[in-house]
Amino acid sequence: MTSIVLPLPDPSIVGRRDAIARDLVALCGADAVIWDEDGRRAFETDALTAYKRMPLAVVLPTSTEAVSAILKYAKANRIRVVPRGAGTSLCGGALPLEDAIVLGVSRMNRVIEVDFHNRFARVEAGITNLAISAAVSEEGFFYAPDPSSQLACTLAGNLAMNSGGAHCLKYGVTTNNVLGIKMVTMDGEIVEIGGSHLEAEGYDLLALIVGSEGQFGIVTEATVRILRSAEGARPMMIGFESSAKAGICVSRIIASGIIPVAIEFMDKPAIEVCEAFAKAGYPKDVEALLIIEVEGSEQEIADRLAYIASIAHELNPVAMVVSGSPEQSAKIWKGRKAAFGAIGRISDYYCMDGTIPLGHLPHVLEQISEICRRYGLRVANIFHAGDGNLHPLVMYDANAPGEMEKAELAGAEILKLCVSVGGCLTGEHGVGIEKRDLMRVQFTEEDLAVQLRIKSVFDPDWLLNCGKVFPLDAVEAAMAAAQFEASRSAEPGPAEAA
Amino acid sequence: MDDIMRPATEWELKSMMTVLAERGIPVEILGAGSKRGIGRPVVAPVALTTGAMRGISLYEPSELVMSARAGTPLSQIEVELASRGQMLPFEPIDLGPALGTDAGLQTIGAIFAANISGSRRISAGAARDYLLGARGVNGRAEIFKSGGRVMKNVTGYDVARGLAGSWGTLAVLSEVTFKVLPLPDDVATLVYPDLTDDLAVELMSLALTQPYEVSGTVHLSPTLASRLRHKGLSKEHRSLTAIRIENFTRSVSYRKQKLREILSAYGAPLELELESSLEFWGEVRRLSFLPPNGTHLWRISTTPSVAASLVSSIRRHMRVEAFYDWSGGLIWLETPASADAGSADIRRAVATHGGHATLIRADETVRRTVEVFHPLAPATDKLTRGIKHAFDPFRLLNPGRMYATM
Numbered sequence: 001m002t003s004i005v006l007p008l009p010d011p012s013i014v015g016r017r018d019a020i021a022r023d024l025v026a027l028c029g030a031d032a033v034i035w036d037e038d039g040r041r042a043f044e045t046d047a048l049t050a051y052k053r054m055p056l057a058v059v060l061p062t063s064t065e066a067v068s069a070i071l072k073y074a075k076a077n078r079i080r081v082v083p084r085g086a087g088t089s090l091c092g093g094a095l096p097l098e099d100a101i102v103l104g105v106s107r108m109n110r111v112i113e114v115d116f117h118n119r120f121a122r123v124e125a126g127i128t129n130l131a132i133s134a135a136v137s138e139e140g141f142f143y144a145p146d147p148s149s150q151l152a153c154t155l156a157g158n159l160a161m162n163s164g165g166a167h168c169l170k171y172g173v174t175t176n177n178v179l180g181i182k183m184v185t186m187d188g189e190i191v192e193i194g195g196s197h198l199e200a201e202g203y204d205l206l207a208l209i210v211g212s213e214g215q216f217g218i219v220t221e222a223t224v225r226i227l228r229s230a231e232g233a234r235p236m237m238i239g240f241e242s243s244a245k246a247g248i249c250v251s252r253i254i255a256s257g258i259i260p261v262a263i264e265f266m267d268k269p270a271i272e273v274c275e276a277f278a279k280a281g282y283p284k285d286v287e288a289l290l291i292i293e294v295e296g297s298e299q300e301i302a303d304r305l306a307y308i309a310s311i312a313h314e315l316n317p318v319a320m321v322v323s324g325s326p327e328q329s330a331k332i333w334k335g336r337k338a339a340f341g342a343i344g345r346i347s348d349y350y351c352m353d354g355t356i357p358l359g360h361l362p363h364v365l366e367q368i369s370e371i372c373r374r375y376g377l378r379v380a381n382i383f384h385a386g387d388g389n390l391h392p393l394v395m396y397d398a399n400a401p402g403e404m405e406k407a408e409l410a411g412a413e414i415l416k417l418c419v420s421v422g423g424c425l426t427g428e429h430g431v432g433i434e435k436r437d438l439m440r441v442q443f444t445e446e447d448l449a450v451q452l453r454i455k456s457v458f459d460p461d462w463l464l465n466c467g468k469v470f471p472l473d474a475v476e477a478a479m480a481a482a483q484f485e486a487s488r489s490a491e492p493g494p495a496e497a498a
Numbered sequence: 499m500d501d502i503m504r505p506a507t508e509w510e511l512k513s514m515m516t517v518l519a520e521r522g523i524p525v526e527i528l529g530a531g532s533k534r535g536i537g538r539p540v541v542a543p544v545a546l547t548t549g550a551m552r553g554i555s556l557y558e559p560s561e562l563v564m565s566a567r568a569g570t571p572l573s574q575i576e577v578e579l580a581s582r583g584q585m586l587p588f589e590p591i592d593l594g595p596a597l598g599t600d601a602g603l604q605t606i607g608a609i610f611a612a613n614i615s616g617s618r619r620i621s622a623g624a625a626r627d628y629l630l631g632a633r634g635v636n637g638r639a640e641i642f643k644s645g646g647r648v649m650k651n652v653t654g655y656d657v658a659r660g661l662a663g664s665w666g667t668l669a670v671l672s673e674v675t676f677k678v679l680p681l682p683d684d685v686a687t688l689v690y691p692d693l694t695d696d697l698a699v700e701l702m703s704l705a706l707t708q709p710y711e712v713s714g715t716v717h718l719s720p721t722l723a724s725r726l727r728h729k730g731l732s733k734e735h736r737s738l739t740a741i742r743i744e745n746f747t748r749s750v751s752y753r754k755q756k757l758r759e760i761l762s763a764y765g766a767p768l769e770l771e772l773e774s775s776l777e778f779w780g781e782v783r784r785l786s787f788l789p790p791n792g793t794h795l796w797r798i799s800t801t802p803s804v805a806a807s808l809v810s811s812i813r814r815h816m817r818v819e820a821f822y823d824w825s826g827g828l829i830w831l832e833t834p835a836s837a838d839a840g841s842a843d844i845r846r847a848v849a850t851h852g853g854h855a856t857l858i859r860a861d862e863t864v865r866r867t868v869e870v871f872h873p874l875a876p877a878t879d880k881l882t883r884g885i886k887h888a889f890d891p892f893r894l895l896n897p898g899r900m901y902a903t904m
Contacts, residue, residue, distance in 0.1 A: 117707070117802075140709070168650070176627045185877075192877075197854075199613070202663075202882055203660065204613070208657070210656065211656045252560070254560055257681070296749065299748070355648040355649065356648065424648055424653045425653045427650035435653070442646075442653055443653075450888075456888070457885055
């Protein structure tokens with residue numbers, strides 16, 4: 001059994017499933033609604049597969065207007081809605097609820113407009129991350145955020161989670177690469193924020209919406225920044241006898257004034273698995289491996305790699321290999337990006353996503369090993385070293401009773417450790433259900449109240465992606481406080497009195 | 499407005515806000531006050547400055563991160579960063595000279611509260627893109643934090659970034675944490691004279707669609723160019739279009755050469771080397787060519803390719819001088835003094851072309867009657883009111899500064 005408590009389904013809504021499904025069919029057509037059991041089962045989980053819930057119904061609309069109609073209907077009937085992109089969330093962000101409609105945007109996947117002159121692309125939000133780059137690559141452009149799941153994950157999901165990726169060390173994460181959105185609020189109202197210009201007027205609503213984990217509205221369209229690709233790019237691999245040395249190397253590179261496009265780290269267990277999968281030529285007899293990529297012309301790449309090599313050299317690396325060809329570069333990245341899948345082939349795993357200040361790296365890695373040793377679990381570490389975003393993969397056997405719980409406990413300890421050294425619970429995967437109950441490790445009640453009030457602005461009835469991000473009792477308290485305030489607002493407040 | 503409160507710590511700030519909230523007393527929020535003239539006039543019996551909360555509380559050059567109390571002067575921060583070869587990548591402009599105060603006064607808190615960025619925004623991103631975390635006190639007198647000190651953080655909503663550009667109407671910042679980057683080794687600038695606005699925007703966009711990481715693209719009208727003090731550029735009365743390249747020295751010379759070739763159809767550029775470049779971009783950063791001279795000053799954000807057409811449609815109604823930044827995506831427009839600052843004509847042109855316009859410089863009477871910040875669409879207005887209410891239900895913080903009834 002898994003340990004995270006989900007909101008109890010409302011039996012009166014579950015009991016009306018057939019009527020609700022018929023209403024949805026009337027709103028958006030039979031081919032957009034899935035309500036038979038087999039069909040719904042395909043949506044019962046996301047990439048946090050330990051948790052499953054059969055959704056009430058699934059609807060896959062093809063237009064903003066249809067999304068608006070569905071949300072109006074859901075709001076009027078007080079039915080919860082769980083937004084879904086491609087269902088690749090590692091934190092249970094798209095986990096259904098038994099009394100909720102799953103609203104998937106995957107059929108809204110068109111490229112609406114590409115403007116190279118002004119360097120933006122306007123797309124429907126159900127498009128996959130990689131398809132945006134594919135649509136602009138012929139002219140030498142790309143969309144920068146590159147989560148490992150980019151072949152499958154949707155922009156909608158990236159917006160919800162403010163996704164990052166290996167190359168965001170240089171190019172930033174989703175929030176830094178979005179110019180505008182069209183979003184439907186729970187009222188069914190269509191809101192347009194920003195556009196093809198660089199900054200939206202008024203409050204930075206985009207900043208609040210990106211990363212709100214599908215709790216503020218359903219984004220149906222977005223205008224994203226596209227960038228001209230560098231002339232070339234090449235990774236090098238540097239192996240060290242200890243993780244501590246690899247960490248020092250990263251710090252020295254960054255302090256020296258050079259910002260590579262990506263600095264990725266793998267420890268020995270991760271290297272072995274990824275090498276077996278990708279045959280990338282990763283050095284095997286090392287405790288820690290850095291993959292460092294730089295960009296530019298041939299000469300610039302050579303200059304920069306030589307500079308990085310000179311920094312690494314002082315730390316006596318065990319191995320230092322510069323990619324010799326585009327094929328080898330592709331393999332090096334293939335191994336890294338397939339890391340989660342490759343480890344998944346040998347074991348069940350629980351993927352953590354804390355971020356730490358880089359200076360604490362050796363200490364944190366030591367502690368992670370210690371925590372997992374205590375629980376009798378193996379761990380492989382893969383992470384975005386340039387920005388301190390760790391992905392310890394805690395391995396366990398899902399068929400062995402109690403192992404999953406042990407993995408969750410070890411994971412929670414690791415995340416608490418990240419916060420205790422000045423870091424955070426999640427760098428790019430999101431809170432979802434997975435880290436929901438750890439939010440008080442990082443935030444005070446007042447910090448949470450500030451966030452919860454913003455949620456209530458967008459969705460006062462808490463129908464959108466309910467049960468995620470915040471501890472359930474904090475949500476209850478916030479709703480009670482909002483009700484109290486609303487009841488008092490009939491009376492004149494201090495502002496009016498003044 | 500003589501009564502200025504000066505909390506020295508976050509706790510003092512909370513105590514003061516508690517008293518104000520209990521009594522329902524509105525308050526004007528200030529840093530150094532250098533941007534006090536922007537926005538609708540705030541009607542409040544007291545003011546509060548963050549100026550006594552100062553000091554750099556964290557600086558880790560090898561992690562590219564700094565934290566500072568909100569009232570820390572920008573100048574102090576930049577000196578500290580430069581001593582370790584680093585900078586604020588978003589290159590915040592200094593509005594002081596354009597607003598008739600001295601340069602170099604502004605505080606780091608105000609930079610983020612107003613989301614102030616400069617020319618490098620086109621390649622590096624805005625102030626809000628570098629804001630990693632913030633602490634502050636809202637209109638309910640609650641101390642809260644959001645974000646943190648690490649580069650990647652999606653724990654909870656991005657409240658810190660949401661405060662950027664809220665002009666002190668949601669919370670009083672007490673501390674900000676931000677990402678910094680290395681200073682470039684070398685800088686060069688290609689300056690193309692005599693281009694029309696149309697051609698200049700075309701050139702700037704062409705430069706930005708090359709793989710050479712152009713980090714600044716500006717175009718000054720002949721009149722504005724003639725106001726430059728830059729030794730090499732100020733003599734003649736002709737328009738100037740400048741392209742900046744920043745990188746390691748070898749890259750700068752390689753990329754500069756490539757760009758010269760690609761942009762050769764636009765004429766032969768003047769070339770500014772390191773020192774001369776720094777001087778020119780320093781003037782751009784202080785908007786030294788847009789001094790208070792009885793005119794109004796507007797800031798218009800739009801799609802680059804329509805920028806020149808937008809300006810010429812405004813020109814049909816009034817005499818304007820235009821400074822284009824962000825390859826045309828940002829227009830600073832000097833307009834003649836008038837009772838409504840040309841607001842109706844400017845906003846109509848902006849509505850046709852897309853984008854938004856903010857009145858940056860006008861006297862108090864004008865700012866009382868004209869919408870200084872761009873009016874919001876109904877759906878956005880509703881959300882904006884909701885957010886304001888969530889942070890500041892009694893409308894105590896800078897009431898009316900952005901929108902009359904908020």
